[in-house]
Amino acid sequence: MILTVESIKPALALACPLIAALLILLSNRRPNLRESWTLIAGLFQFAIILSMAPMILRAQTIEYTLLTGMLPGINFGFKVDAFGLMFAMTSSFLWIIVSIFSIGYMRALQEHAQTRYYFCFALAIFGAVGVALSGNLITMYVFYEILTISTYPLVVHEESPEALFAGRKYLAYLLTSGVFLLAAIALDYSVSGTTDFNPGGHLTLASASRPFLMILFLLFLLGFMKAAYIPCHSWLPTAMVAPTPVSALLHAVAVVKAGVFGIVRIVCYVYGTDTMGELGLGVMLASFAAVTMIGASLFAIAQDNLKKRLAYSTISQLSYIIFGVALLSPMGVTGAMIHIPLHGFMKITLFLCAGSILVASGKKNISEMAGIGRRMPVTMFAFTVGAFGMCGMPATAGFISKWFLGLGALQNGNLIFLAVLLISSLLDVVYFFPIVYTAFFGNAEGMDSNWKGSKRIKEAPLFMIIPLSITALFSIIFYFPNPVSEALLHMANLALSH
């Protein structure tokens, strides 16, 4: 039995980045003050979100209503359950990490329009945490669109023609998907009279005809294009023109995870696993995800640009999550849910490493990185941890989620799905291992010569090294039994209990 508690904490957690955004605008001319606002807000937000965890672990949900009766039967308000809290915790914790990294990155490269950058970053976190804490689809939609709009200036930050093109593509994909989402929400509301998230869902076969429900699901799927499944994925690699911290937080955690988060919400909390199974949508979705998992890995092998390869890897990994819920088995869903934070930590490590390589050596392509591991040992060691995690090797966090996904596939009883999972893991090794190999064992001669008057390449500033070491450390810690990972697993189990 889940108890509901009224608490203002969700609203406070959201107020932090919003207030920070305003303060950032006001302290336009004072960089130190501006960046400390970001950090303070991040710490506060994380503290508030963390303080909700004990209640959630006691199997309670936290509700807070801002506007009552926005539409009949719908309040504009928040409802924090275990799943939402997991996502919110991940986003807000990684915001702090990435903010520290950003300070080093933006200052080292002397980027322009830094105020705009931090402002939009705070707004984006506002959107992402809002998505995580929303109690119903319409509230979620509001934050989902704020997230889209606020990340646009970050994508086009460079303001080059290439960046502008990427920005247009980004908006074209994501706002079109927003339109589909709005249509889906309106239809859902018209048949069920509610859009609340309930474990077990509010749509049943009695709500509407089968074809209607299937089309509605398709609309929802199109609506969450942020999940970057094939064939709606191409905005993500294009968006990699953004500064690396943006790619790290937004295109490995906040934005894309908001999409996947939405799909999980739809499957488990709007349709419910039972209805999904009866409609046969689970198999359909799982096949969809399987195609993306393998297809994106194949694309990734062909990329030489490190960030693009990571982007395709993200596409593939996101589909693990979709795949997990599509299995509709308890283990699969658990695996999917814990893959959200775990993948977040591992992928952000990889992106931060890519960023620090860029700052320290100016290199973007993998082929130029031969031997860089000897010049930047800390960075490349962290990268290796992240990469091994992606492949699901034991002793890294990635192993846990893959383990659960594998169990889920077995529970589902479909061995083909297990095979897909294994093949895809193998492909992960194929595209990650060469990077690690060239970095440590490649020929480092001549790599210093074409860099800043042939100065010897060194590690990136501490502002960048520390954050990526922390995330790499976490990627390992999660594997070993400890209170944090147990709490995570407990939450994932709670998320589906009625």
Added chain:
Amino acid sequence: MTGFVEHLPILTIVIPLFSAFTILVAGWFNKKSCIFIFWLTLTAQFIMSFIILRRVLIHGPIHYWLGGWKPPWGIELVVDSLNAYILIILLFLSLACAIYSKSNIEHELPGKRVSFYTLFQLLIAGLCGVTLTGDIFNMFVFIEIFSISAYALIAARGKIALKASFTYLILGSIGTCFFILGIGCLYSVTGSLNIHDLSLLLPPFYGNKVVKAAFVFFIVGLSIKMALFPFHTWLPDAHAFAPAEISAMLSGIMIEISTYAFIRVSFSVFTLEFLKLLPVFDILCWVAVAAILMGSVMAITQVNLKRMLAYSSVANMGYIMLAVGISLSAVESPWGGLNPALMHIANHALMKGCLFLAAGAFIYKANLWHITEFRGLARKMPYTCAAFVLAAISMIGIPPSAGFVSKLYIILASIEIKNYFFVAVLLISSLLNLVYFWRVIETMYMKHEEGGHSSHGSHGMREEIPLGMLIPILLLSSLCIVMGIVWLGKIPIPILDQVNLMFGLGKVP
């Protein structure tokens, strides 16, 4: 005290009329005094409109008999929740435009200040008159008063504006001619001109061909005035080349007042039973759909910012008329009846007012008309550009802006009548809005001035507009967002519910 409130409707019309002539006379002696008389009048009117609304909400409609003559012989002013609501929107936008106009007119029409304010005041008097009157012929006279002032105001900039004004004059006159033709037909059948009286006398004649013809004349006449799709040809030029605050008034409220007249004629004169006899409103929906698509597509092809905004107005009139069209069939719910239409009238007034004033600011500061010239503008005019972005976001319908709420309500109403085609059109049009607004935003923020790439990182020269112009723009743009939350909180919904109740709309059939 209540006795005084009873007189407020006529005062709202008479005071600006007198003020218009006072401005003219005072302008002979002291040119600077005009603007203050104008502001004072508008502020007084604005306060009065709130008192009227409060009175109407508490005690029901105000009936004011001019000269004490009893209707249907005398002229009557009737204020119910519908026109009290419209009046507030009208006067609020007028006030914003009035504040804006001080600096802008000194710059844009230096020698014509006195006549400008006289005409502006007459325009507002005419608009208030249309809103408040309870007599249909009186409505025609006020329509002509605001139209004639508008013709002159549009032409104020000279050159191409003259041609635009002339085209509008011809089409507008034909529109009002159709309107009096409709009045004539109704008069020949009933012998009455009072709106309330007509609604009582007409029902026995609903089968009469003359009555049906009268309704069609009203529709055609008012469609021209409100620039509904096939009759929109006068609008883009007229709205593009008028002075900024007049463009804002034209797009923000004048065409909406014609929509108000249409709602008044359809629901107060003809009542619901008549509308259910004819499939006019169904046809209207499809015309509105055409207007939405056509207006949006044409807006994409424009290079002149104000013309683009003008075409966007054509599309938005489509939204409003679509909402009016489906009002008959939508059932009891917050989006039932006329709610989405009236909601979008308010929201469109805010958004379009803000956009046109911002466009005027670009012209004021750097004589920029074309979208391609806006490179790097965000660095020079950060506040104006930010306001433009907020209003544009609202136009596109990104939550939680005002535009989002009206879009959501129209979509929910369309779903209610099981017309998924309308839903698709509304969604597509919001994407089209995105295309043409984002092009502007991208140029303003992300592209640099040619040869000015060196300003990378530095802030360049700030060239913001005077505070008097900036405040209304910022006020309107912040309201674009705030109103979204206010609507979601359903604060003004009781007013709209009264309107539905009055017209018998939004009930479970």
Added chain:
Amino acid sequence: MTEWLISEIFAKYNYWISILLMLIGFYAVITKENLVKKIIGLNIFQTAIFLFYISLGVVKKGTAPIVSDETILKGYQYVNPLPHVLILTAIVVAVATTAVALSLIIRLYEEYGTIEESEILEAIKKEGR
């Protein structure tokens, strides 16, 4: 059929005349290139409506609506005065519109040196914007 048509036309000839006038005016507004002729067309259009109104008020064998002891005693019928009054207002409005239109034409002539619509449009196109 023809009988019905004839009776329809002749019995209500006043309406037909005003419709005819309206169409003539409308035609002029649409087709004439000369701006002044357009305005003349508009005036014909408006006049047609005025005539329509005035003919509405006619009562057969009615006199002017001047009430005196004599007319009351003799039981005269009056024409309906209200349409006349309405049309008086409408005429004022129409005159005002015409005045604005003519002044616009003068200003257009000053700017472009012509009152032919096509030439003005061409000049505007050359000017750009």
